[in-house]
Each structure stands twice: as C-alpha cells, then as structure tokens.
Amino acid sequence: MKPEIAVLGSVWTEEVLRALDGHYACHFPARMAPEERAAFEREIAPRIRAVLTTGTVGLDAAGAAVYPSLEIVSVHGVGVDAVDLEAMAASGIVVTNTPDVLTEDVADLAASLLLTVSRRLPLLDRYVRAGHWEDKRPLQPARSLRGRVAGIYGYGRIGQALASRLRAFGMEIRYFQRSAGPEPRLRCDSLRELATVSDFLVLCAPGGAATRHAVDAAVLDALGPDGTLVNIARGSVVDEAALVEALATGRLGAAALDVFEDEPRVPAALRGMDNVVLTPHVGSFTVETRRAMARLAVGNLDEHFAGRPALTPVG
Numbered sequence: 001m002k003p004e005i006a007v008l009g010s011v012w013t014e015e016v017l018r019a020l021d022g023h024y025a026c027h028f029p030a031r032m033a034p035e036e037r038a039a040f041e042r043e044i045a046p047r048i049r050a051v052l053t054t055g056t057v058g059l060d061a062a063g064a065a066v067y068p069s070l071e072i073v074s075v076h077g078v079g080v081d082a083v084d085l086e087a088m089a090a091s092g093i094v095v096t097n098t099p100d101v102l103t104e105d106v107a108d109l110a111a112s113l114l115l116t117v118s119r120r121l122p123l124l125d126r127y128v129r130a131g132h133w134e135d136k137r138p139l140q141p142a143r144s145l146r147g148r149v150a151g152i153y154g155y156g157r158i159g160q161a162l163a164s165r166l167r168a169f170g171m172e173i174r175y176f177q178r179s180a181g182p183e184p185r186l187r188c189d190s191l192r193e194l195a196t197v198s199d200f201l202v203l204c205a206p207g208g209a210a211t212r213h214a215v216d217a218a219v220l221d222a223l224g225p226d227g228t229l230v231n232i233a234r235g236s237v238v239d240e241a242a243l244v245e246a247l248a249t250g251r252l253g254a255a256a257l258d259v260f261e262d263e264p265r266v267p268a269a270l271r272g273m274d275n276v277v278l279t280p281h282v283g284s285f286t287v288e289t290r291r292a293m294a295r296l297a298v299g300n301l302d303e304h305f306a307g308r309p310a311l312t313p314v315g
Contacts, residue, residue, distance in 0.1 A: 058082020
C-alpha cells in the first residue's frame with residue numbers, strides 16, 4: 001500500500017508532483033469543494049501518515065488533529081514559523097524543511113532588490129517607456145552603494161550569503177540577531193542600533209512570534225528619511241501599517257519588499273509609491289532551486305517511509 005499523504009497549499013510545481021507520482025497516494029484538500037472536504041476528513045484523513053506543506057501554509061495543532069495517524073510534516077521551504085513545532089513534538093511527529101538549497105537564490109534576490117531600489121530602476125524604466133528621455137525631462141541622480149552600510153537582521157545562511165554579495169559592491173556590513181553569531185565585531189546590540197547605523201536594513205530573520213513586528217515605527221525612525229528597508233524574510237517581521245505611514249510621511253526613504261503581512265494582498269498605498277519596489281514572494285522561485293527543494297522535500301518523505309532518519313529534520 002502506498003502511504004497516503006495530504007498536500008497542503010494550492011501552488012505546487014511539476015517537479016514536486018512528478019517526485020510524488022507513483023510513490024504516494026496524494027490528496028489535495030485545498031482543491032476540494034466543501035462537501036468533498038468533509039468526506040475527506042471523515043473517511044480518508046484518519047489514514048493520512050504525512051503532510052507536505054509550504055513554509056507559508058504550514059500546519060498548526062488544529063490542522064494536525066485532523067490527521068490522527070500523522071507521522072511526518074515535510075515543509076517545502078526553509079521557514080517553519082507556520083508549523084506548530086511544540087504540538088508536533090508533543091505528538092512525536094517529525095518536522096523537516098529544505099534548508100541550504102535556496103540560500104543562494106534568496107540572497108541573490110535580496111541583493112537585486114537592494115540594487116533595484118537604490119538605483120530606482122522601475123522608475124527609470126517607466127521614464128524611458130513614457131518618452132521622457134526624449135523630452136529631456138529632468139532626473140534626480142541615485143546614490144552610490146560604495147562605502148554605505150548594509151545592516152542585516154538575521155545573520156544565518158542567507159544573511160551571510162547576502163553579506164558576501166554586498167561586500168563586492170564596496171558596502172560595509174553590520175548585523176543583529178539575538179544569538180551570538182560569526183564576525184562578532186560586526187554585531188550590534190539591538191535591532192534599533194542596527195537601524196541607526198545602517199543606510200539599508202535588510203531583513204533575513206525567521207518569522208514567528210519572536211520576530212513579529214520587530215521592525216516597528218521606532219526602528220523605521222532609526223533607519224530614517226535617507227534609509228531603505230529591504231524585506232525577503234516574512235511579512236510579519238514588519239509592522240506594515242507603520243511602514244506605510246513612514247514612507248508616506250517621508251520618515252523612511254524607500255523600501256523593497258518581497259513579502260507582506262497578508263499575502264497576496266498588498267496595501268494599495270504601497271502599490272502607488274514610486275519609492276517602493278514590490279515582488280510577489282519569489283526569493284526561491286528559480287527552476288534550479290525549486291527542483292532542489294522538491295527533491296529534498298520528497299526525499300525527506302522517502303527516507304522516513306523507508307525507515308531511515310529524515311534528511312533535514314528541524315530541531
């Protein structure tokens with residue numbers, strides 16, 4: 001008998017589906033009509049032994065209770081803030097994620113967003129398309145990156161990979177995270193101190209209760225009217241209402257955002273600002289990385305059901 005698994009979320013790549021095909025009996029609750037979902041939970045859910053989910057969908061304690069035979073939760077992503085780790089541990093459920101394989105592409109996007117917002121590329125693109133270059137409409141110059149300070153909140157794999165990229169542009173690096181990290185001379189004592197000394201504040205911290213709204217009005221004010229916020233972490237890390245107000249009143253200079261508090265809904269105010277660059281949570285969205293994530297997410301399931309330890313357990 002093939003192990004029965006629930007695949008949560010509504011967006012899955014062909015790589016994931018091909019890797020699952022033939023090995024598992026897959027059920028997709030998000031695709032079900034209410035009546036079908038009720039029948040699934042009544043008749044099939046008790047047989048579900050694994051959940052494959054995304055970093056943003058996750059699985060909470062109530063969701064796990066639907067699957068009394070659950071053995072493993074495989075997260076297709078590095079963030080596990082949407083998974084109730086305490087509840088899973090209490091029930092003996094293994095949780096895995098896909099670290100490392102997306103580090104380089106996410107760091108690439110963070111550097112790209114920083115460059116894009118600092119050189120105002122979307123604005124310049126529209127300037128040329130609208131014929132303003134031919135009209136000789138005046139432009140304001142951008143600012144060089146050399147000698148400026150990039151503060152990185154969360155100096156793990158992605159934060160350190162980003163630092164190596166930004167150093168190549170002649171930027172100085174500072175960082176903050178609660179735990180001790182590498183290069184201790186670069187570590188600030190608080191997030192507000194990091195914002196104060198930074199020209200660009202790049203968020204690479206995990207989501208979850210510990211970092212919710214860590215970037216609040218006070219941190220944005222410390223970053224200041226010449227500062228720029230870049231977020232490739234989780235939307236929950238930023239107080240989005242405070243961010244909109246800071247940008248609208250000129251207390252913050254600019255922002256480049258790949259993640260938002262209520263994805264895929266983005267505040268209209270942000271969409272209308274010329275000093276804001278927006279992307280739709282695509283840090284790991286490359287062919288190569290999604291293939292690697294699929295192999296690892298399904299590989300964790302394969303190892304578990306072969307009676308071997310998971311490849312990348314959390315904790």
